[in-house]
Amino acid sequence: MSVVLQAALTAGVPALFAGLIWLLGGYIAPLTRFRGLLSPVAVGGGYLLAHDFVHGRPPFPPTDATHWLFYFALTGIVLGWLAELPADYRWLWGAVTLLVLSWTMVLGFKPLIQSGYWMPVNGTQIIVILTVATWLLVVLVAPNGEQEQGAGLPFLLAALGGLSAGLIFYNKSASLGQLAGSLGAIMGIGVLIGWWRRTFRLGRGAVSLALILMALLWAMAYGYAELPAHSLALLYLAGFSLALTRLKPFMRLHPMARFLLRFALLLALVGIPLWLSFQAYMATQSEYPY
Amino acid sequence: MRQVRKNRWLAYCGGLALLIAPIASANAQRVTYRVDPxxxxxxxxxxxxxxxxAYGRFNSFSGTIVVDEKNPANSSVEFEIDANSIDTGNSQRDDHLRSPDFFNVRQYPKIRFKSTSIRRINANTFEVRGDLTIRGTTRPLxxxxxxxxxGRNPRGQEIIGFETTFTIKRSQFGVSYGLNGGLADEVRVTIAVEAIRQ
Incomplete structure (x- = not known):
């Protein structure tokens, strides 16, 4: 199988899977709660397919810490369903997400302390910071999935996935970059559906799951590949910028202005480190194309 | 009475010496060498x-070889490679090989081999069985x-040399990235060691 065909399959098949699930949800639109339950399956199932294409099915427990993401995607679908709970019970989603996220971060990064790459105190601090930052990102941005309709939010998430894929790729992990790119492609199919059906909503569950998976990929690229801390921080900031529209001053803006503002922020926050990484890669005058 | 006790004590010591002698002699036949990197x-x-x-090498490793010339089954080998020291002559590729796509050196900084049995095939060839651990996966090899x-090195130390070439399938150790992208599963490894007697 050629490299190009493999890359196309890695991004294309998960995106097609997600698209089919979303379309299925569209046809049973009156049952909005059921549609909300299908949406995290689209993201989580798509990610599982992508992971299978890139790494194969990992053993349980995985020998490689980065493969915990595969098992998180499975549990993440359930977390996505919890995100769709009525407002009165939504605290349960927040609490369970924090618990599962903490455990995933510990499983994912404990090996770096065990191997001596991180000192125990520093490592623990990093794990706590990453857990809190990811949880805040998810809790703050997930409501956008419920409030925003059309192609805008899927486009911004697709851009975040695509840009972070490039950033991770140029920081020495093609596989983690491919997985981030696949998440971008899954959201990309959401753009097409949102364009076609202006009432299309990703839903809280799908947005929260996509963001957790992206943030875990960023964190893994920081821990296990060469993604610098400042690039990681900018990726988180770019994620947080999606929630800006829920602040009062931004709510008064025209929807197109809100979209363009967030897209410009995203380009600045992730595009600049991506450009710098690309320049650094080119500066080595290496002929190594992965 | 005292003479009888003394004789008995001497008999015990003599018996003990007879018991220890073969063990001491066996130890004398086993010589430890440390790999000279x-x-x-x-x-x-x-x-x-x-x-x-495509060729590459590891620049940092260590190992111990215990040689029993008379009874090779008593010999043993332990070898440890610093996965971070991979060198293919291209820094971009080396960084990629260190990443989770391949060796994941931050989680698994060492590649290890430990022999479980050794037997002589002919005068200069030995079959070494052992466990090879790459990226947290241990498989028999x-x-x-x-x-x-x-011989002797310029410092007058006794040195010994061995060489082996073998092929492994990287996918069996979880190093599966790029199998479909044109990087073969089979990796041929050559280890040539010179070790110094301790």
Missing amino acids: VHSFVIFRVKHMNTAY TVRVTYVGK
Whole structure:
């Protein structure tokens, strides 16, 4: 199988899977709660397919810490369903997400302390910071999935996935970059559906799951590949910028202005480190194309 | 009475000496050598795009070889490679090989081999069975090792040389990235060691 065909399959098949699930949800639109339950399956199932294409099915427990993401995607679908709970019970989603996220971060990064790459105190601090930052990102941005309709939010998430894929790729992990790119492609199919059906909503569950998976990929690229801390921080900031529209001053803006503002922020926050990484890669005058 | 006790004590000591003698003699036959990283090499090759072989090496490793010339079954080998020291002559590729796509050196900084049995095949060839651990996955490995020679280095230390070449499938150790992208599964490894008697 050629490299190009493999890359196309890695991004294309998960995106097609997600698209089919979303379309299925569209046809049973009156049952909005059921549609909300299908949406995290689209993201989580798509990610599982992508992971299978890139790494194969990992053993349980995985020998490689980065493969915990595969098992998180499975549990993440359930977390996505919890995100769709009525407002009165939504605290349960927040609490369970924090618990599962903490455990995933510990499983994912404990090996770096065990191997001596991180000192125990520093490592623990990093794990706590990453857990809190990811949880805040998810809790703050997930409501956008419920409030925003059309192609805008899927486009911004697709851009975040695509840009972070490039950033991770140029920081020495093609596989983690491919997985981030696949998440971008899954959201990309959401753009097409949102364009076609202006009432299309990703839903809280799908947005929260996509963001957790992206943030875990960023964190893994920081821990296990060469993604610098400042690039990681900018990726988180770019994620947080999606929630800006829920602040009062931004709510008064025209929807197109809100979209363009967030897209410009995203380009600045992730595009600049991506450009710098690309320049650094080119500066080595290496002929190594992965 | 005192003379009887003295004789009995001497008899005990004599018996003990008879018991210890073969053990001490066995230890005397087992000689420990430490791998000299300056005069040893770990080289590998893997087929790229089903077209040509790409070569690389590991620059940092250590090991201990215990040799029992009279009874090779009593010999043993332990070898440890610093996965971070991979060197293919291209820093971008080396960084990629260190990443989770391949060796994941931050989680698994060492590649290890520990022998479980050794037998002589002919005068200069030995079959070494052992466990090879790469990226947290341990699998049995059997290799043919050639005894190259013995001598003294400029410092007057006794040195011994061995070489082995074997092929592993990287996918069996979880190093599966790029299998579909044109980097072969089979990796041929050559280890040539010069070890100094301790």
